[in-house]
Amino acid sequence: MSDARPFSKLGDSARAISEAAHHASRGPAAAIATLLAGLVIGEIGFLRFAQHVASANNALMLEIAGRQAAGTMGGQEITGGAPVALTMLASLTFVLGTPVGWCSTYLVLTGLVRSLAAAVGERRGDPIVGLSRRLVVRWRERRRVARSVAALAALAGPEVRDRVASPERFGILDADLVVVASRPKPDWTPGTVLDCGERWLRVGEAK
Secondary structure, eight states: OTTHHHHHHHHHHHHHHHHHHHHHHTSHHHHHHHHHHHHHHHHHHHHHHHHHHHHHHHHHHHHHHHHHHHTSOOSSOOOTHHHHHHHHTHHHHHHHHOHHHHHHHHHHHHHHHHHHHHHTTOOOOOHHHHHHHHHHHHHHHHHHHHHHHHHHHHHHOSOOOOEEEOGGGGTOOSOSOEEEOSSOOTTOOTTOEEEOSSOEEEOOOOO
């Protein structure tokens, strides 16, 4: 019992937090806040990224131009429009190739969809929060099943081989034989026919 309580409290806390976050994310205010956060993060992140890209492109252009002027590098003469052309791709590179771009794009798209849904009376939560909530519920369910199985195993005692006994020993008159098992047999439902080699036997009611 002492080992199970901390896990039980942890599971209860995780469930409470996930439920509260899921409920809060379904509101219109949370959707609008998510959209605005994505726009702000994206704008700040893109400006910094574009500045870095422009600086790197300018440095590359000057290096290539210097090599061409010195005659150590051939090819088409580079112009001042090359860095501009490369910088124009910075927005696509930022969205697809940077963690900040991924984050801002996710926030903008999910915030926009949730805001539009809220405008027509449909409440939608954040997908990641919803996924986290489902994972917590599944984790708690697996722990509950594991605890139930462990409790049943402890109650039943050690698992031993099945024994075949005479029905008269247990006062059962409508059976050909009795199987004494240390564990339940989920597949042995009443009416199930078992192939026992030379005989076919039908499962009756468990006693």
